[in-house]
Amino acid sequence: DTEVTQTPKHLVMGMTNKKSLKCEQHMGHRAMYWYKQKAKKPPELMFVYSYEKLSINESVPSRFSPECPNSSLLNLHLHALQPEDSALYLCASSHGQGTYSPLHFGNGTRLTVT
Amino acid sequence: QKEVEQDPGPLSVPEGAIVSLNCTYSNSAFQYFMWYRQYSRKGPELLMYTYSSGNKEDGRFTAQVDKSSKYISLFIRDSQPSDSATYLCAPKEGSNYKLTFGKGTLLTVNP
Numbered sequence: 001d002t003e004v005t006q007t008p009k010h011l012v013m014g015m016t017n018k019k020s021l022k023c024e025q026h027m028g029h030r031a032m033y034w035y036k037q038k039a040k041k042p043p044e045l046m047f048v049y050s051y052e053k054l055s056i057n058e059s060v061p062s063r064f065s066p067e068c069p070n071s072s073l074l075n076l077h078l079h080a081l082q083p084e085d086s087a088l089y090l091c092a093s094s095h096g097q098g099t100y101s102p103l104h105f106g107n108g109t110r111l112t113v114t
Numbered sequence: 115q116k117e118v119e120q121d122p123g124p125l126s127v128p129e130g131a132i133v134s135l136n137c138t139y140s141n142s143a144f145q146y147f148m149w150y151r152q153y154s155r156k157g158p159e160l161l162m163y164t165y166s167s168g169n170k171e172d173g174r175f176t177a178q179v180d181k182s183s184k185y186i187s188l189f190i191r192d193s194q195p196s197d198s199a200t201y202l203c204a205p206k207e208g209s210n211y212k213l214t215f216g217k218g219t220l221l222t223v224n225p
Contacts, residue, residue, distance in 0.1 A: 042215035
């Protein structure tokens with residue numbers, strides 16, 4: 001088991017639905033990340049939160065809306081998604097910006113948009 | 115030229131073989147070098163990390179960085195079927211949050 005917990009593990013949603021992905025870590029990390037991974041591809045960065053503030057948005061479409069309620073929790077709100085948004089969505093955390101700070105990943109939410 | 119190049123394989127070896135996985139990179143600002151292992155339908159798991167040039171050993175795994183040639187390697191000794199996974203190299207600039215992943219190499223260790 002990883003120390004970054006993501007729920008749900010699987011999600012199927014229609015293009016008109018609104019859903020949320022959740023991520024939780026209790027390692028005291030102050031940076032949290034959302035990545036998107038398509039099959040047989042490496043993870044692609046979407047968002048970074050540092051000390052609960054949005055630090056990086058990699059030009060992600062507005063149908064993806066991140067939220068960091070506190071330093072342990074990270075949400076990704078989804079609405080009006082397209083079938084091509086189907087992917088594995090990974091959450092990660094790290095100690096914070098600075099010298100060495102490896103990322104620890106959860107096992108992801110496998111999202112299917114129908 | 116991509117910042118990080120990694121041969122996607124697939125690579126198939128017999129159990130007990132020594133495996134060499136490699137990446138090259140072009141960004142001189144990379145200072146930290148990580149290797150992640152990803153099993154099918156799981157998230158990437160941090161396997162090894164090194165800072166600057168040199169070797170780091172952890173059990174059957176050795177990570178090697180040569181900054182002069184911008185070359186990163188991961189060696190697996192006495193490979194086991196449980197090592198079958200995708201291995202991703204991920205260098206990082208010191209002050210930057212962003213990891214730059216290689217494409218990943220799919221490794222199969224046959225019993």
